[in-house]
Amino acid sequence: MENKLPKRSEVATELTWKIEDIFASEKDWEKTLNEAVSLADEIVKFLGKAAESAENLYQVLEMVEKCNLKCHLVFGYAFKMRDVDTTATLGQTLYSKAMSLEVGISEKLSFLEPEIIAVSDEVIEKFYKERPELIKYKVFITEVRRGKEHSLSPELERLLAGTNEISELPYEGFATLSNADLKFPEITDEKGEKIQITNGRFVPLEESKDRNLRKEVFEKYYETFGSFKNTWATLYAGQVKQLMFNARARKYSSTLEAAVDSNNVSPEVYKNLVEAINDNLDKMHRYVRLRKKLLEVDELHMYDVYVPIVKDYEVKYTIEEAKELVLKAVEPLGTNYVNLLKKAFTERWIDVVENEGKRGGAYSSGVYGVHPFVLLNFNGTLDNVFTLAHEMGHAMHSYFSNEKQHFMDSQYKIFVAEVASTTNEVLLMEYMLKNAKDNKERAYLLNHYMDSFKGTIYRQTMFAEFEKTATEMAEGGEPLTHENLTALYLKLNKKYFGEDMVSDELIGYEWMRIPHFYYNFYVYQYATGYSAAVAIAHRILKEGETALKDYMEFLHSGCTADPVSLLRIAGVDMATKEPINSALEVFERVIEEMERLIK
Incomplete structure (x- = not known):
């Protein structure tokens, strides 16, 4: 680095x-x-x-x-x-x-x-x-x-x-402060070299085997965010207040109802997700216990969340290797799909590396009549490979929707936006597991699979519960101070990670760095999307052509029906808790295999 x-x-x-x-x-x-x-x-x-x-x-x-x-x-x-x-x-x-x-x-x-x-x-x-x-x-x-x-x-x-x-001003203020004005300190890495912490480097640094380094990065990163705690609270309170204003102006009973109705989704889908995850927290806690055991620590801390639990196994990938893996993994989606990905890779649809001032994270943005564009901050980790698969799933969804529908019918609802991206991730995982050279590599991949469930279903639902509770506090007249928001976040972190995790006080500041909290109840759709994607990917791998035909019809459908109905085309009913519970059964099986592999 x-x-x-x-x-x-x-x-x-x-x-x-x-x-x-x-x-x-x-x-x-x-x-x-x-x-x-x-x-x-x-x-x-x-x-x-x-x-x-x-x-x-x-x-x-x-x-x-x-x-x-x-x-x-x-x-x-x-x-x-x-x-x-x-x-x-x-x-x-x-x-x-x-x-x-x-x-x-x-x-x-x-x-x-x-x-x-x-x-x-x-x-x-x-x-x-x-x-x-x-x-x-x-x-x-x-x-x-x-x-x-x-x-x-x-x-x-x-x-x-x-x-x-x-x-838009609360988000603009957040983005400017987070990406342009926020300056993180330097740390000294394992080789004795000075490295400046950045938003893009935070997770790769937290994956370091050096626990003291992880702890230092964790503390300095969140202390930097915390030094602007009043500003973050003001920005987020502004976001919630403008949502409340618009919801009331349009005669909705709550900001949540207004947000999900814009996608033609019932608030019950949101509530079902939070309830289903709360009913399955035992699986998350089992995962945390396994992580603590495999890391062989007396206390598991929040700076131990990202480090791989498989010791002495680390792989770095070039962007070209990542592209090749993704191309092989999506072969079950057909020749046309693979050829379009090759076109995207060779014709510069992607902005690959981090540079000064570049926005953190990753996204895909479909441009009608042109092609999708994908922003990455590629650092060569396994997670980055999955991010490439994820964002190219978004890109292909946009491409197929734009290809079949006229402009006004091409803009698919946000509720279905995370399905294609995560289907690619699941296919990539299944491909890599199938081609693992030995148990060590398989365990390394299973670690990533577990982390995907943890990060995409549990973590995003925790975010969703934070958003729901914070807006309910504001709607009830409670001020959104940094103390209230930090206390709420810390309480949820303790609930979701359980007693085997030390929820360090600084993790209470994590809400300050999440851009999606300015996207109007967006994050729950990562969890519903992941649940749907697990079902779709496994169906395609099991049934082949029939499932693929249904899936491609879904990808071409744009916004021609409500999102829940569109997902039924692909064989998933998100009006029920069934897809969430089924996905978490897969999570439990992955944990069980990991427990067997590493004893």
Whole structure:
């Protein structure tokens, strides 16, 4: 691990994504931005008469689709420019302009949904007969009308749309502080070399065999976050308050109900997950006991969470080796899927390495009419290999959805977003386990498998419970101070990890570093998605072509039905606890095998 991160300009071109595939120049970007504004101005001419006739409605929706696509391209380019170097003025400027564009157009077009809602069901059906081409927008029209009881007058919709940019400020403050302004101290590694802690290096450093190093990194990392505890609490309280404002404005009973309804999912799905996981905490506690035993420590601490429990076995991967593993693992998904991945790898869809100012973590962003873009911070760990598989699953989902659906039907709901990504992870794990050279390698992989269940089902559900409880506190009038939030997080950590884990006081600060807490009840979908993916991947491996056909139909479906119905196409019913319980049975079997392998 090198001490100094490269500047963006020092990163090899082949390791960067080809952003010019969206726009060849800033001039082209600016031109598209202005075209979007002009289109919005044309749409506004239909104010008061957008749903007056079938012809008007069709014309308006055609223009809305074109306008939204232009905004999508403008915004997609801008935030990618910002994310690869959050310290650069250009990216910040483009992002700011793109945000202003989205807010401005959202305000201008805010009249449309109330006008579509105001029309009776009979008239809408009549419109479809008079202008059959309008059927193209039936999914959109139906989704708009589904929100009838939560819609407002055109004047209030316009006013509410004007708050969108303000609503982004808590996250923007979090991202700027976390990625650009927060400076971590240096530590001395096992070789005696100075290394600066970064968000991207935190987990790799916590995987070190040197326990004193892990402890030092853990303490310095969280102490750095804790030194801004009042600021983090202010930012998160701002996030919760803007969610509460929007939920109340739209006549929802809670922020949770408003959040899940935006994806056409029942709050019961969220509550089912938290209940199912709480009913299965014994398996998590069994995993913690096994980790403590295999690490041979008197006390298991939170800085012992990431270190592999298989001793004297460590593998590092190049990005090329990671790509090859992923390609082999997804062969059960068919030749077309594999060839598309090869195309992504050779045509620079991916931004690979960490550089100064680059956003932490990883994501995939589908750009309609272009191709998906994937951001990584690849450090060569096994976890990084799985991250590549994960993000390419997102990318392929976007690709197939965009290929089959027109723009307005291509934007699949967030609830299903983690399924394709995690299906790839499960396939990768099964492939690597099948091809393990010996019991030592198999144990190393099983360790990662257990950590995936721990991290994706249990940890994300703990996050989900934190979000749910914190917003309920705020809705009940309790202030979200750093003391309250830290105490809540520490209490949940103790519950989820159990008595065999020492929940160090500093882990109470972990809520401060989680960007997903600014995504509006997003994280529960990692756990539901992982549960669904375990079922889908095993079905494909067991049944072959029939299961693959169903899965590919799901990937091509965009948002053409509600998310729970779409998952039923792939053979999973998330309206029940069954997929969660089934996934945790797999977790238990993995723990049992690990207990047998290492005695």
